[in-house]
Amino acid sequence: MHRILSKRTLAPGIREYVIEAPEVAASAKAGQFIVLRLHERGERIPLTMVNCDQETGGVTLVVQEVGKTTREMGDRFEVGDSVLDFAGPLGRPTEVENYGTVVCVGGGVGIAPLYPIVRALRKAGNTVVGIVGYRSRDLSFYDEEFREACDEFIVMTNDGSLGGKGFVSDPLREVLESGRSVGHVWAIGPAIMMKVCSELTREFGVPTTVSLNSVMIDGTGMCGGCRVEVGGVARFACVDGPEFDGHKVDFDLLMSRQGYYAEEEACSLDRYLAETSNSEKGAT
């Protein structure tokens, strides 16, 4: 059992949890993930870590409430409650070196796992240009944290309600076109965003790392559900990744595989929402 040490809402449908897992906190590195399961009937879900506090043993996670499990976690799991299972760290850590100038691009909730990578890269002596994008201002979070962690920081929103109007690929293109020497790019976010960014950096010949969130069961190399094609070869995101060379990833396959259980996910969520609204009615 792993106790929830803190919980706060970062934006509508996006929550930050700190969960007690001292062994994970003591050993995890940027880029790695954990798998958690809420209760006996729960599914195992992979989540990338945002921060590890070795003193409190707390592991920080950012959870976007997209399906039944993440909604249930938001609705029913409060500070002091425990999640049943918490396993990690899993996956390979980010290859942190001094690349000179790096650009770290985050989209939506993908900026959460990007944050520890930004900090690790900065600590390794890189000049870090951070670019983050949200659909709109109300969905933004970790603004202060990024501003502090990056040497330069650019915010984009699709509707222009915060920072520049447009997509993260717009300022990325500007940086690349400016003639600055960029040693490496990280792009973490929705598959389509990582695809667009990778296509862009390929034009400029800048090595690019992406972090893939494919469907997983065990997260330890056993099921192969998370397999993706990288350079035409099947790789397991859980043990070979989650980070891969963005120029070699077949993003269309990734997106197709991510959507395989859409019907079941919708069924599960609808059932949960119906049950929740019934119990609310019962309570009133």
Next chain:
Amino acid sequence: MTREKQVPMREQAPEDRIRNFDEVPRGYTEDEAVLEAERCLQCRNAPCVDGCPVGIDIPRFIEQVKARRFADAIATIKAANALPAVCGRVCPQENQCQGVCTLGIRFEPVAIGRLERFCADWEAEHEPCCPEVAADTGKRVAVIGAGPAGLTVAGELRRLGHEVTIFELLHVAGGVLMYGIPEFRLPKAIVGREIDALCQTGVKIKVNQVIGQAQTVDDLLESGFDAVFVGTGAGLPRFLGVPGENLNGVYSANEFLTRTNLMSAYRFPEYDTPIKVGRRVITVGGGNVAMDSSRTALRLGAETSMIVYRRSEEELPARAEEAHHAKEEGIDFRLLTNPIEFLGEDGRLVGVRCIRMELGTPDDSGRRRPVPVEGSEFEIDVDTAVIAVGNGPHPLVPQTTPGLDLTRWGNIVADPETGQTSKAGVFAGGDIVTGAATVIEAMGAGKRAAAAIDAHVTSA
């Protein structure tokens, strides 16, 4: 006058059982067990004991069953085997104890597996037989992986008075017994019961432990464990490497079975993990895992469940009983057939292109090598494909333990008699050493390693 045939075991009828996940064979009653036990010749040389990878005193326990001393019988079994309810159900007895049974020369061999199962189930319904534990030795052993090998090592060493902690990667102990072998063949409650019995002797089990990341084998040795046993199994699924294998609808058997068994996807949406089967399912492979997958597909609602195997019936590696049960349930065996491409529409599997095979000259394994018949390609419409062609070694511990010699396939090199690896204080056994094999072979390796670990920690 010895009866020629085994006492049959009652089973759920095929037409009923393909609609549920309940266990197929019902087990012997006391009278049936006694009747079967009476068939044993009690041969003095007891070839069956040599045929048992963990060396159960088989004639003795059968004699005790015959005398209706069931509590004594289970104690005899448990002196050699910590997981009798499991082994009585999943051991390939026809190649082991029963394969060398003297009675089997002329008649059907004694149904040793069924009798073992009977004794274990009898114990569960009556008084539990708790093995004696020796006084604490003060020695500490870490076991990585709570599968058949690890559980056996733990049980043996604990009985000798050593402190044993098992580190399990998943959220439950049992390894393949929990995630792999289906409920209808090995009920999870039975596995749980045997694991509980181990814990009652004082074995500690820690789940969700990522050894190789959170802690390494070296960390364990430095933190005061006197020895480490690695029993992390063959976890990494193999695929065929043919086009279209990453389409939606193509599962590894590990994923298909893990979703169903470990995560209870057959009870979705009551349980949160889903699985998709569709109407027509093809399973590629001929081993027990292939039988398990194809039979699971039927129970999940598939109308047609096919097995595609590149050799002939004679070479099927599955236990005879599993193939027999699969046939009874209407699994469509497409033998001497091999998939060469998975066909998709909009990213989803819709068919598989196969080629017919014929058997040529024997290969390294002594089996005749299957050769494609030129121009014999054909297509089968399917919604789901399950690839059950084996697993490679689980990579986490081998990759993170310096000083551990590995084979070119990534298996750990260990002495088959002792489990000793190239690294001092580190032992290994089961599928992580041998590649995918059987539950009982892993348990046999565990037993031998336990003896060697005992000698190692006692002399240290």
